[in-house]
Amino acid sequence: MDFSIMTTENLLFMLKSACLSVGIAVVCLLMGIVLGTVTAAGRLSKNGLLNTVASVYVEVFRGTPMMMQITFAYLALPALISLIAGHPVRFNPLVTGTVAIGLNSGAYSTELIRSGILGVDKGQWEAADALGLSYRQKMGKVILPQAFKRIVPPLVNEFITLIKDTSLLSSIGIVELMKSATVIGANYYAYLPPLTVASAIYLTLTLTISHFARKLERRLSASD
Amino acid sequence: MIDLMGVSKSFGDVHAVRDVSLHVEQGEILCLIGPSGSGKSTLLRCINGLEVPEAGQVYVDGEPLAFGNPKLLQAQRTKMGFVFQHFHLFPHMTVLGNLTLAPVQVLGMDPQSAQNTALALLERVGLSDKRDVYPAQLSGGQKQRVAIARALCMNPEVMLFDEPTSALDPEMVGEVLDVMKELAQEGMTMLVVTHEMGFAREVSSRVLFLDEGQIVEENTPELLFSHPQSPRLQDFLSKVL
Ligand SMILES: Nc1ncnc2c1ncn2[C@@H]1O[C@H](COP(=O)(O)OP(=O)(O)O)[C@@H](O)[C@H]1O
Ligand SMILES: [Mg+2]
Numbered sequence: 001m002d003f004s005i006m007t008t009e010n011l012l013f014m015l016k017s018a019c020l021s022v023g024i025a026v027v028c029l030l031m032g033i034v035l036g037t038v039t040a041a042g043r044l045s046k047n048g049l050l051n052t053v054a055s056v057y058v059e060v061f062r063g064t065p066m067m068m069q070i071t072f073a074y075l076a077l078p079a080l081i082s083l084i085a086g087h088p089v090r091f092n093p094l095v096t097g098t099v100a101i102g103l104n105s106g107a108y109s110t111e112l113i114r115s116g117i118l119g120v121d122k123g124q125w126e127a128a129d130a131l132g133l134s135y136r137q138k139m140g141k142v143i144l145p146q147a148f149k150r151i152v153p154p155l156v157n158e159f160i161t162l163i164k165d166t167s168l169l170s171s172i173g174i175v176e177l178m179k180s181a182t183v184i185g186a187n188y189y190a191y192l193p194p195l196t197v198a199s200a201i202y203l204t205l206t207l208t209i210s211h212f213a214r215k216l217e218r219r220l221s222a223s224d
Numbered sequence: 225m226i227d228l229m230g231v232s233k234s235f236g237d238v239h240a241v242r243d244v245s246l247h248v249e250q251g252e253i254l255c256l257i258g259p260s261g262s263g264k265s266t267l268l269r270c271i272n273g274l275e276v277p278e279a280g281q282v283y284v285d286g287e288p289l290a291f292g293n294p295k296l297l298q299a300q301r302t303k304m305g306f307v308f309q310h311f312h313l314f315p316h317m318t319v320l321g322n323l324t325l326a327p328v329q330v331l332g333m334d335p336q337s338a339q340n341t342a343l344a345l346l347e348r349v350g351l352s353d354k355r356d357v358y359p360a361q362l363s364g365g366q367k368q369r370v371a372i373a374r375a376l377c378m379n380p381e382v383m384l385f386d387e388p389t390s391a392l393d394p395e396m397v398g399e400v401l402d403v404m405k406e407l408a409q410e411g412m413t414m415l416v417v418t419h420e421m422g423f424a425r426e427v428s429s430r431v432l433f434l435d436e437g438q439i440v441e442e443n444t445p446e447l448l449f450s451h452p453q454s455p456r457l458q459d460f461l462s463k464v465l
Contacts, residue, residue: 121312123312124314126274126308127313127314129273129274129301130272130274130304130305130375131325131326131330131374131375132301132326132330132378133298133325133330134295135294137329137330141329146314146315
């Protein structure tokens with residue numbers, strides 16, 4: 001096995017691409033948390049319309065492959081919009097791909113956040129009510145701080161999933177870690193070295209994050 | 225001070241409370257007794273609006289509970305302290321945090337005077353040394369005393385207790401009942417769901433016997449315990465006394 005093609009230049013190229021992967025994952029995670037919080041509030045509300053809209057969003061994004069969502073957003077959506085606008089429209093692949101994954105992550109985060117909130121003991125809601133706290137005060141001071149502890153560990157797992165999922169963006173030409181490996185492989189007609197290195201980088205990233213996640217989890221549960 | 229007019233509440237086809245009317249004067253100490261599932265908790269929870277009755281009305285100081293108006297309902301709830309069987313202290317706050325949260329947030333007290341009130345109440349329930357401790361580090365009896373102090377911090381007009389000693393180890397029942405007896409002596413209006421017949425006999429001004437969601441019998445403790453009229457109460461007392 002000839003790893004000599006992994007020159008410093010090529011390695012740097014892959015590391016830069018790895019940074020892009022992580023960067024996209026961070027943006028998608030944050031997007032997902034914001035969207036997920038809003039949608040979770042919708043799913044928890046008694047308003048039928050909000051509830052339905054939120055449910056449909058969650059079901060659509062969890063019920064179709066992420067690869068389909070990315071491809072749809074990049075190839076099908078511009079065609080649809082061109083038709084409506086009456087002139088050709090092209091989407092920026094990086095923005096489109098990131099938004100697609102962010103929307104997908106939002107659907108999963110919705111359920112994480114919702115179940116984190118619903119997991120807080122019913123007695124806590126009642127104690128807050130009995131003391132005369134308003135809905136905002138109850139959520140802000142009593143429920144969310146307790147839900148937070150339950151939400152953070154699965155969100156870290158979501159982050160790990162997102163780092164791996166960004167590899168799908170290679171299909172729409174974004175040079176993230178996965179794509180950087182196949183580019184080098186194609187240049188040298190040798191795929192084994194770059195794909196091995198890329199896998200090692202993915203593994204290092206995910207193992208490091210789950211290591212810190214376990215530490216964090218221990219700290220969060222310490223105060224119980 | 226508290227009036228119930230024809231209050232009913234059911235869960236599916238379980239009629240937990242059926243057409244109950246009740247008048248509670250200021251300073252009265254009412255004990256609610258009855259078999260498990262007779263609707264005691266549901267009745268108490270209807271009084272502070274934790275359950276919404278499907279029929280009838282609850283009046284607090286002559287005002288109907290404002291279920292359609294969250295702001296007013298919150299204000300009405302601050303007049304009533306509620307003590308749960310399982311305490312429901314906030315686990316992420318210290319004892320002092322538990323006591324000062326609602327006075328600061330709901331009553332708009334400044335944190336310093338809320339803390340002073342809280343410390344005075346902690347002293348009263350004998351837990352001054354626990355002010356900076358988290359609930360997880362307290363025994364059951366201590367948790368319940370903190371929960372009582374938390375409710376008292378709102379300076380309520382009436383205290384509602386739902387089996388406050390039922391979740392406690394036997395050796396801790398006394399310390400909680402002592403706090404409640406002291407409250408009673410100070411003239412607090414109290415509604416107490418309890419299985420502690422000794423407490424009911426000693427402290428209450430009136431005892432209500434509930435069965436199948438209805439007040440079957442009510443009387444002074446002396447008469448109710450020594451001359452139960454209805455067969456259902458006789459049967460119940462023969463089992464618990
Ligand atoms: N949230 C609820 N959902 C369904 N059934 C309930 C609920 N709360 C109480 N019940 C039912 O209502 C009846 C009265 O319950 P409860 O008021 O808790 O009785 P008690 O406090 O006297 O034991 C019981 O049959 C109980 O199963
Ligand atoms: Mg009960």
